[in-house]
Amino acid sequence: MTRGLKNRWIVAGLFGGVAVIVGLCYALNSPEAIKDYVEVGTQPKISPDYSDIVIPANIAPLNFTILEEGQRYFTRIHAGGDESISIFSKTSQIQISPRKWWDLLISHRGRKVFFEVYVMNAKKEWRKFQSISNTIAEQDIDGTLVYRRMLPIYNWWKDIGIYQRDLATFDESLVMHGRSFNGGCLNCHSFVGNDPGTMTIGLRSASYGSSTLLARDGEVRKIGAKWGYTAWHPNGKLAVYSINKVRQFFHAGRMEVRDVIDLDSALVCYKVEEQKAISPPPLSDKNRLETYPTWSPDGQWLYFCSGPILWEDRNKVPPVNYNKLKYDLCRVHYDAQTNHWGDVETVLSAEKTGLSIMLPRISPDGRFLLFCMCEYGCFPIYQASSDLYMMNLLTHQYHKLTINSPYSESWHSWSSNNRWIAFSSRRRDGRFTRTYLSYVDRDGTAHKPFILPQRDPTYYDSQLETFSVPELISSPVKVGQRALARAARSDDCIGVDVPITGATPKTKGSDPWQERE
Numbered sequence: 001m002t003r004g005l006k007n008r009w010i011v012a013g014l015f016g017g018v019a020v021i022v023g024l025c026y027a028l029n030s031p032e033a034i035k036d037y038v039e040v041g042t043q044p045k046i047s048p049d050y051s052d053i054v055i056p057a058n059i060a061p062l063n064f065t066i067l068e069e070g071q072r073y074f075t076r077i078h079a080g081g082d083e084s085i086s087i088f089s090k091t092s093q094i095q096i097s098p099r100k101w102w103d104l105l106i107s108h109r110g111r112k113v114f115f116e117v118y119v120m121n122a123k124k125e126w127r128k129f130q131s132i133s134n135t136i137a138e139q140d141i142d143g144t145l146v147y148r149r150m151l152p153i154y155n156w157w158k159d160i161g162i163y164q165r166d167l168a169t170f171d172e173s174l175v176m177h178g179r180s181f182n183g184g185c186l187n188c189h190s191f192v193g194n195d196p197g198t199m200t201i202g203l204r205s206a207s208y209g210s211s212t213l214l215a216r217d218g219e220v221r222k223i224g225a226k227w228g229y230t231a232w233h234p235n236g237k238l239a240v241y242s243i244n245k246v247r248q249f250f251h252a253g254r255m256e257v258r259d260v261i262d263l264d265s266a267l268v269c270y271k272v273e274e275q276k277a278i279s280p281p282p283l284s285d286k287n288r289l290e291t292y293p294t295w296s297p298d299g300q301w302l303y304f305c306s307g308p309i310l311w312e313d314r315n316k317v318p319p320v321n322y323n324k325l326k327y328d329l330c331r332v333h334y335d336a337q338t339n340h341w342g343d344v345e346t347v348l349s350a351e352k353t354g355l356s357i358m359l360p361r362i363s364p365d366g367r368f369l370l371f372c373m374c375e376y377g378c379f380p381i382y383q384a385s386s387d388l389y390m391m392n393l394l395t396h397q398y399h400k401l402t403i404n405s406p407y408s409e410s411w412h413s414w415s416s417n418n419r420w421i422a423f424s425s426r427r428r429d430g431r432f433t434r435t436y437l438s439y440v441d442r443d444g445t446a447h448k449p450f451i452l453p454q455r456d457p458t459y460y461d462s463q464l465e466t467f468s469v470p471e472l473i474s475s476p477v478k479v480g481q482r483a484l485a486r487a488a489r490s491d492d493c494i495g496v497d498v499p500i501t502g503a504t505p506k507t508k509g510s511d512p513w514q515e516r517e
Contacts, residue, residue: 034074034118034126034128036125036126037118037125037126037127037128038125038126038127038128039127039128040127040128040129040130041130042129042130043129043130043131043132044066044067044068044117044119044129044130044132045066045067045068046064046065046066046067046115046117046132047064047065047067047457047458048062048064048450048451048453048457048460049450050062050064050115050132050134050450051115051132051133051134052132052133052134052448053134053135053439053447053448053449053450054134054135054136054137054439054447054448055105055113055134055135055136055137055439055450056136056137056139056140056141056167056420056439057102057105057106057109057136057137057140058102058105058106058140058141058143058167058168059105059141059167059168059437059453060098060166060167060168060169060170060453060455061095061096061097061098061101061453062096062134062450062453063093063094063095063096063453063454063455063456063457064093064094064457065092065093065094065457065458066092066093066094066117066119067092068092068117068119068127068129069119069121070092070119070120070121070127071090071120071121071122071124072088072089072090072119072120073088073089073090073091073092073094073117073118073119073120074086074087074088074089074117074118074119074120074126075087075089075094075115075116075117075118076115076116076118077096077101077104077113077114077115077116078104078113078114078116079104079107079108079111079112079113079114079136080108080111080112080114081108083103083104083107084104085097085100085101085104093456093457093458094457095455098169102168105136108136109136109137109138110135110136110137110138111135111136112133112134112135112136113133113134113135113136114131114132114133115131115132115133115134116128116129116131117129117131117132137419137439139417139419139420140417141167141415141419141420141437141472142167142194142415142416142417142420142472142473142474143166143167143168143474143475143476144164144165144166144167144196144472144473144474144475144476144477145164145165145167145422145435145452145470145471145472145473146162146163146164146165146175146189146191146470146471146473146477147162147163147165147435147467147468147469147470147471148160148161148162148163148186148187148189148467148468148469149161149162149163149465149466149467150465150466150468151464151465151466152431152432152433152464152465152466158178158179158183159178159179159183160177160178160185160186160187161174161175161176161177161178161186162174162175162176162177162186162189162201163175164473164476164477165452166476170453170454170455173476174481175189175477175481175484176201176213176481176484176485176488177481180481180484180485180488180489181203181205181207181208181485181488181489182205182206182207182208182489183205184203184204184205184206184207184208184488185203185204185205186201186202186203186204187201187202187469188200188201188202188227188228188229188230188241188469189201189202189469189471190230190231190232190239190471191232191471191473192232192234192236193232193234193297193364193416194364194414194415194416194472194473194474195473195474196473196474196475196476196477196478197216197217197478198214198215198216198232198236199213199214199215199216199477199479200212200213200214200215200227200230200239201213201215201484202226202227202228202230203226203488204226205488208488208489209224210225210226211223211224211225211226211488211493212225212226212227212241213484213487213488214272215477215478215479215483215484216272218478218479219479220479220483220484220486220487221487221494222487222488222490222492222493222494223270223493223494223496224493224494224495224496225268225270225277225496225498226243227239227241227242227270228241228242228243228244228265228291229241229242229244229291229292229293230242230293231293231294231295231302232295233295233299233334233336234295234297234298234299235299235336236272237271237272237273237336238269238270238271238272238336239269239270239272240267240268240269240270240283240293240295240302240304241267241268241270241293242265242266242267242268242290242291242292242293243265243266243267243268243498244262244264244265244291245262245263245264245265245314246260246261246262246263247260247261247263247316247317248260249261249317249322255384255430256382256383256384256408258382259322259377259379259382260377260378260379260382261317261318261322261325261377261378261379262289262291262378263311263314263315263316263317264289264309264314265289265290265291265378266279266283266284266285266289266290267279267283267284267290267291267293267304268283268284268498268499269283270496275494275496276496276497277496277497277498277499278499279498279499280332280341281341282332282341282342282343282344283302283304283332283341284499285306285344287308287309288306288307288308288309289306289307289308289309289325289327289378290304290305290306291304291305291306291327291378292304292305292358292359292360292378294360294361294362295362296362296366297362297363297364297365297366298366299334299336300333300334300335301331301332301333301334302331302332302334303329303330303331303347303360303362303369304330304331304332304360305327305328305329305330305357305358305359305360305378306327306328306330306344307325307326307327307328307350307356307378308325310322310324310325322376322377323375323376323377324376325356325376325377325378326350326354326355326356326357326376326377327350327356327357327358327378328346328347328348328349328350328351328357329346329347329348329349329357329360329371330344330345330346330347331344331345331347332344332345347391347396348391348396348398353373355373355374355375355385356373356374356375356376356377356378357371357372357373358371358372358373358374358378358380358386358410359371359372359380359410359411359412361412361413361414362393362414363414363418363440364414364416364417364418365418366393367392367393367394367418367444368390368391368392368393368418368440368444369390369391369393369398370388370389370390370391370412370414370421371388371389371391372386372387372388372389372409372410372412373386373387373389374386374387374408380408380409380410381408381410381411381424381433381468382408383408384406384407384408384426384430385408386408386409386410387400387401387404387409388400388401388403388404388409388412388423388446389401390444390446392444401446402446403438403446403447403448403449405425405426405427406427406430407425407426407427407430408424408425408426408433409423409424409425409427410423410424410425410433410468411423411424411468411469411470412424412470413470413471413472414472415472416472416474418440419439419440419441420437420438420439420440420472421437421438421440421446422435422436422437422470422471422472423435423436423438423449423470424436424467424468424469424470425449428451428460432460432463432464432465432466433466433467433468434451434452434460434466434467435451435452435467435470436449436450436451436452437449437450437452438450452467
């Protein structure tokens, strides 16, 4: 036998061996290999808890960890038909093929999707658990989520970034980071509805002062005023924002020792075309604290929160009465044609609820108002008592949502089709703020929420950053981070004569404090 022929036989033998090994692996790692199993009368424990939820068809794969001890794991995902996704794994982590997942969900909108889980024990015996079922919604969720990431500490703001996430994939990209302007603080990102074409970001910096970036039509301008909580009129020509004299203080002992108080606050209107700030009397009562503005979808009503000032000294945290402050939900009529503001109306009073009302946000169809209530004050993220409530704006009847947890539920936003909400919650461990998504049906009922999916199902077990202020938008932010950073560092700034004094430091070299989360 020649050397060349011998080599060919060796190569053929190697390929044959590989084929045998591949065949054996397929035989072991295929549904047909599980012929005998014992049925378990319970559902498997998985993390995150992706069970009995409603999901959009355009969501990233719900990768999860099976919390059942075993040697091998098999999961079959299907929607009741022949089409299915089969996953064999030597570990308890189940990673779902994105392409197969999207194909399955998109072709089965409005139907149930089932997770069948099998676990092999040390005796090589398979156990089949009861199927986990979820529902695929008819309506998609907006494709992009914008949020802020930061460490949950009270005295460090040099590592804060605003990010955007493609909800159909695991792709995350940076919108802007504080390191781009010498470790500054950035927060209060806002949009006109769910449209990324207009965006504002509030900045605080000891090096560059405090200001606001306005990104519109691919152009970024720097405004010489720090915008707090911001609400854009639907016409995009007017923005109402808060100015807040904020102080942080601490409790001697409880699970969350941090707390926040607004010693003084008011609402300011900024007219974009005129580059002018005004302070209508209904929004700047010297004896009241006004904050958290939001517009009705038709632009005729501005809703906001208002509370009485219970202290004389507006420069330090009061030793008493801080925990007696409760905010009302108010509104004022606005005529965009005549620029006329009406009188303030109380929609829901703290006297009636016994709680402080925060963070009103109205569904795009104008039917429902989602808001928070907590024991006192203006900062629900630090209060475990903070829960989500829904008000029917036709009847003004409201109720506490069943999706609440024993921990804080706070900042929330609506999808453009009224069917989804994103909100912040500490329900996972009581300490770290995470983003959750929930389906809202036509009756205003919010369904069991699920945490924002990650490629690694154990991601949240070791992630020490918090995720806050989730805003749903229809497509990615259109302006790049370099343009935003250049504007933040620039001396070219639109001057604004703010009609009332705010608490935000405006001089370079000051020590800006950032309310956490």
